Amino acid sequence: MGTTLTGVPVSPGRAAGVVVTMPAPVPEPPEATVSEADVDAAVERLRAATAAVRERLETLAAGATGTAADVLAVTAAMAADPTLASDAERRVRDGLHAPERAAWDAANAIAAQLEPLGPPLSERARDVRDVRDRIVAELTGVRPPGVPSPGHPFVLVAEDLAPADTATLDPAVVVAVVTSGGGPTSHTAILARALGIPAVVAVRGAEDLAEGETVVVDGGAGRVLRDPSADEVEAATNAVRVEREFDGHGRTADGHRVELLANVADPEAAQAAVAAHAEGVGLFRTEFCFLGRDTEPSVAEQVAAYRGVLGAFGGRKVVVRTLDAGADKPLPFVTADDEPNPALGVRGLRTAAAHPEVLDRQLEAIAAAAAAESADVWVMAPMVATTHEARSFVDACARHGLSRAGAMVEVPAAALRSRWIFEHAAFGSIGTNDLTQYAMAADRMLGDLAALSTTWQPAVLELVRATCEGAAQHGRPVGVCGEAAADAVLAPVLVGLGVRSLSMTPRALADVAAVLAEVSFARCRELAALALAEPDADAARATVRRELADILDALAL
Structure with missing residues (x-):
């Protein structure tokens, strides 16, 4: 009988392989001097x-x-x-x-x-x-950091992975990832999901996994099995992740429409979303043309950059998020470098208070790009917290002829006051990563807090419900564009709470669509009620997985 280690499931799929651990870090250099x-x-x-x-x-x-x-x-x-x-x-x-x-x-x-x-x-x-x-x-002259290359497929085990290492993982070689640290919205989790690599993070006991031992990883259930039997290894090895195709029409079993959209950060990502048959773009991150610069890009530069994405989705919905600067994305032309707590500082839409001209020029560029292409362009502002902010942003968009202006709901205050926010905002998009961290006061990188840093927390689900109920009073649609949208098990719960669109990494579209297609809208509402009734995230996730067990087994999720 093997020993089972448990952690936080972040990327579904089952795999078996030998453990390869990350090499020792670069040693600290001695206290040497020069003349x-x-x-x-x-x-x-x-x-x-x-x-x-x-x-x-x-x-x-x-x-x-x-x-x-x-x-x-x-x-x-x-x-x-x-x-x-x-x-x-x-x-x-x-x-x-x-x-x-x-x-x-x-x-x-x-x-x-x-x-x-x-x-x-x-x-x-x-x-x-x-x-x-x-x-x-x-x-x-020592070996630089990096993922090992043992010459055969393996399960990578680490305390956590640096973003640069995770971004270069090869799914053909790294069959699964297990970490003792990190959380469900850490870079390790986000990128493993985008690459389709089964992954479990915040695994207690992961540091005891030995180089060369065989394990079975279940990324959907959050389990790592040590000393598996030959049958268990064979079953996991044969449980090759099903390569499904999304037909471009998200819906429940009884035909209730759920838009399934993609998150994109640049024109190349837009092409990947098109190839995955995304219905449109639910989050177009515009920071790619601002990052790494000392000066703001010109309107002409922005227009060219935005057209690269809009042009890929002619006639389809593209939700453009205005500049989300600040916190982990400081930009010298809009943010200060001496804030005592940037995560709670001048970020997102708040930068427009001191630099309204930057937002004005970006809206000018978005409007020009929209006029040059045939995409159905919606625009939303990040970090909206008050009704005044929502109204001011909508008015600014209107001055540029952008009629579909919405608000991201990442701050609990916006969720709780959504009835008033949506008097002005034409739509809402819930950024579950930030909403969760602000609601639970939990650093998503700390393995010890991983149980808190998940949208499965009933408190966070309550905020999602509050947002949707407030928007419904004005007939406004609400979507989710955070990492939670890529969780195929959570998707029916979000739909049951009133969410009308889900935007995710393109790789997740087919799995989310497959689960939704097996449940009715009424069943989604039942699952949402069951999740809300549980005392914590683990219980909520376990209850929903149990209710969907037959579907998940049939879909190998």
């Missing part, structure tokens, strides 16, 4: 190493698409961070530290500042340390 005569040469070595790391990450980002490209671009931007570079150089010049030691200490100082700030900014501490290790490896 005054060698300072200039040491600084040049530091600059060259930093540039090499940045170029490598940028090359990886250029070859990736969608979420992976976005994550790699953020990590590359960390490598180019002038704060890190200038502090490291100062340590070489003023303290005569060896360049590898200077890079190590400068990165640690930045990470220490980020960690107490809460998500999403605290998540950037992992990126900073990843960049640190890569720079030190470049300077010292």
Whole structure:
């Protein structure tokens, strides 16, 4: 009888394989110094190493698409961070530290500042340390961080994965991922889902898994089986993830329409969404043309960038989110770098208070791109918290001829006051990642808090219901564009709460559609009531999985 370890299910599917653990991290360099005569040469070595790391990450980002490209671009931007570079150089010049030691200490100082700030900014501490290790490896000639390549398929086990490592996973080689840390909305979870790799995070006992032992991973149930029998290994090996196709029409078994849309971050991701037959785009992240710049892109540059996505969805709905700067996406032309708690600071729509011209130019660009293409363009603002903010944004959109203006519901205040928000907003889109972290006060990167950091929390489901009920009073549609939309088991619950569209990574569309097609709308409402009646997230998830067991088994989910 094997031993079962349990964790948080984040990416469905079953797989069996031998354990391969992430290699030991790059060792901390000694407290070495350089002579005054060698300072200039040491600084040049530091600059060259930093540039090499940045170029490598940028090359990886250029070859990736969608979420992976976005994550790699953020990590590359960390490598180019002038704060890190200038502090490291100062340590070489003023303290005569060896360049590898200077890079190590400068990165640690930045990470220490980020960690107490809460998500999403605290998540950037992992990126900073990843960049640190890569720079030190470049300077010292040791093996840089990265996923092992044992020459055969394997189950990757780690405390957690740096975003840059997760973004480069090959599903043909890494058959499953198991981590002792992280949560359901961590980068590891998001990217594993996007790649279709079964994954379980926050697994208690994962650190005891030994290199070379065989395990069976059930990403849908959140279980890792040690010492499995030959039959259990064979069953998991044969349970090849079913490659379903979405027919482009989301609906329940009795024909209740549920729009199934895709989240996209750039034109390449839009093409992947088209290939997956997405009905449209429920979240178009526009940050891709702002990130990594010291100045705002021109209106013409923005128009060209937006048309690359709108052009892929002629005649179909595309929901464009205006710039979501701040917190983990600081931009020098709209955000300050000295906020004591950026996660609760000037981010999203709030940046328009001090820089209304940036929002105005973006709306001008969106309107021009919409006029040049045939997509049905809707526009929404992130981080709306008050009725005044919703009304001001709708008015700003109207001045540019954008009639479909909505609000993202990420702040509990907006959910609780949705009746008044939707007097003005034409639609709503629930960002479950932020809504969950703000409602539960839980850092999504901490494995110890993973049970809190999930939309399955009944308190979060209550906020979803409140949002939909407030919107329904004005006949406004509400969708979900957070990671919860990709959970095929949660999908019927969200529909039962009143959600009318789900926007997700394209890979999840077929699974979500398949589950919805097996349940009636009335059954969705029953499942929602059952989930709300449970005391916690684990019980809610277990109850719904039990109610859907026959369907999930038949679909191998």
